[in-house]
Amino acid sequence: MTSDAPRDPAIDAIRPESLSGLADVPEAVDGEGAARPGRFSALGLVFDSDLTAPWMEPAPDGAPADVTVRLGPVPPPPEDAPWAGVWRRVADETLVFEASNLRMRLTAGRRIEIDLDRPSPASRETATLTLAYGAMPALLHQRAAMPMHAAAAAGPAGAALFVGDAGAGKSTFAAMLAGAGWALAGDDLIALDLSPGRPPGVHRAMRTARLFDDSTRALDRIGEDGAPVGAAISAAGEGVGKEVRALADAPGVAWPAPLRAVFALEWLHPDDAAPELERIHPVQALVRLRAAVGRPEVATALGRDAGYFMELGRLAAQVPVYALRRPRRFAAAPEAAALARRVIENASRGDAGKEGFA
Amino acid sequence: MKPDDMLSRRPGVMEARISEDELVLLGVGSESYYGLDAIASDVWGRLEAPMRFADLVAALAADYDAPPETIAADLGPTLTSLTEGGLIEIVPAG
Numbered sequence: 001m002t003s004d005a006p007r008d009p010a011i012d013a014i015r016p017e018s019l020s021g022l023a024d025v026p027e028a029v030d031g032e033g034a035a036r037p038g039r040f041s042a043l044g045l046v047f048d049s050d051l052t053a054p055w056m057e058p059a060p061d062g063a064p065a066d067v068t069v070r071l072g073p074v075p076p077p078p079e080d081a082p083w084a085g086v087w088r089r090v091a092d093e094t095l096v097f098e099a100s101n102l103r104m105r106l107t108a109g110r111r112i113e114i115d116l117d118r119p120s121p122a123s124r125e126t127a128t129l130t131l132a133y134g135a136m137p138a139l140l141h142q143r144a145a146m147p148m149h150a151a152a153a154a155g156p157a158g159a160a161l162f163v164g165d166a167g168a169g170k171s172t173f174a175a176m177l178a179g180a181g182w183a184l185a186g187d188d189l190i191a192l193d194l195s196p197g198r199p200p201g202v203h204r205a206m207r208t209a210r211l212f213d214d215s216t217r218a219l220d221r222i223g224e225d226g227a228p229v230g231a232a233i234s235a236a237g238e239g240v241g242k243e244v245r246a247l248a249d250a251p252g253v254a255w256p257a258p259l260r261a262v263f264a265l266e267w268l269h270p271d272d273a274a275p276e277l278e279r280i281h282p283v284q285a286l287v288r289l290r291a292a293v294g295r296p297e298v299a300t301a302l303g304r305d306a307g308y309f310m311e312l313g314r315l316a317a318q319v320p321v322y323a324l325r326r327p328r329r330f331a332a333a334p335e336a337a338a339l340a341r342r343v344i345e346n347a348s349r350g351d352a353g354k355e356g357f358a
Numbered sequence: 359m360k361p362d363d364m365l366s367r368r369p370g371v372m373e374a375r376i377s378e379d380e381l382v383l384l385g386v387g388s389e390s391y392y393g394l395d396a397i398a399s400d401v402w403g404r405l406e407a408p409m410r411f412a413d414l415v416a417a418l419a420a421d422y423d424a425p426p427e428t429i430a431a432d433l434g435p436t437l438t439s440l441t442e443g444g445l446i447e448i449v450p451a452g
Contacts, residue, residue, distance in 0.1 A: 282376035283393045306372045313374025313382060 044203035084301030109142030152185035153177035154257035157348035164265035201256030285321035361412030362451030
């Protein structure tokens with residue numbers, strides 16, 4: 001990346017080559033050294049990909065690929081190509097990202113090309129994480145599919161979506177529900193199913209969570225008494241302090257899972273206060289949801305803002321949005337997560353508005 | 359406001375419907391969200407094409423079965439708010 005390029009924390013976080021725990025990832029390479037395509041499912045899409053990892057969701061048999069991912073040459077963007085966040089818009093439907101270890105090109109939301117022929121090439125593992133966390137938001141924008149910078153978990157009763165500022169606990173809450181028997185829909189990046197004519201839903205993103213170190217340690221402590229949080233698959237993010245983990249799956253969830261509620265995570269004082277839940281008026285809900293759109297600068301560059309605004313209005317109209325407040329101490333989080341879970345379960349029984357926590 | 363003043367939406371204003379009666383508008387480059395009630399939403403809808411103030415008043419008076427003077431008076435605050443929010447433009451009659 002050139003020195004004047006905007007920085008993308010998600011991509012920065014996964015650039016270091018000091019990734020650990022992936023030694024057992026099979027190199028998807030055949031005897032002649034060429035990459036062997038694999039198939040995985042994420043974000044409501046099927047990928048036919050040269051890069052795969054065990055923590056990716058297998059694609060359903062026979063499902064046609066929506067997106068192809070190929071390793072191969074990607075030319076550098078023209079110097080005058082306009083920026084769209086960390087991406088360069090080299091044509092109406094083509095974005096290029098350039099770093100010292102790889103170059104990526106996204107075309108029309110249907111094709112991803114990754115060039116590892118760089119001065120200090122990324123490992124396949126880093127390239128795979130870059131694909132998962134760096135490329136996908138822009139790819140979704142190309143598809144007008146509105147990526148959300150959020151975390152979500154789903155159980156048989158439906159899905160909970162967590163939004164909030166960096167460090168608000170989105171990953172922790174979703175992982176906590178996943179540790180209590182729900183499935184992690186995704187973390188950091190969520191794709192919603194906003195198909196006309198049916199209630200909003202949450203697609204399975206990746207079965208991984210990016211957790212801050214303190215959350216990881218705290219969840220490990222909870223894991224001693226309950227379900228394990230999952231083995232670390234990567235230490236990522238020098239200076240960001242997040243670790244990527246693969247989380248256990250859970251049965252009984254049909255994807256996309258119906259979105260029962262959105263929780264905007266906030267802090268509460270004093271430290272011994274009980275968690276609070278407050279339904280937010282749809283206008284404020286719209287504001288919160290809009291703030292959670294991932295990589296908004298790419299959305300703006302691609303002219304998606306107006307369409308997303310309409311979709312967010314529909315979301316705010318159809319799905320209750322709550323402010324979920326709890327003290328900063330970690331021990332308060334499980335009680336707050338249990339509150340969220342009750343909301344989801346009550347909503348699935350048609351008891352929305354009778355949460356019984358007042 | 360004069361009868362021949364022309365009212366029009368400013369380009370690029372985004373809209374989101376949050377209920378059957380409520381619309382939220384957001385102007386270009388703005389972070390001020392404008393919630394419109396049913397009547398203000400109706401006004402916004404009618405301004406999809408530029409319109410003379412007198413025509414807007416007449417149309418609303420007919421549909422709401424109210425005297426034009428009352429409609430014109432009631433419209434004042436709504437139009438002021440929409441104008442100050444950068445959501446509509448009022449071009450005074452020549």
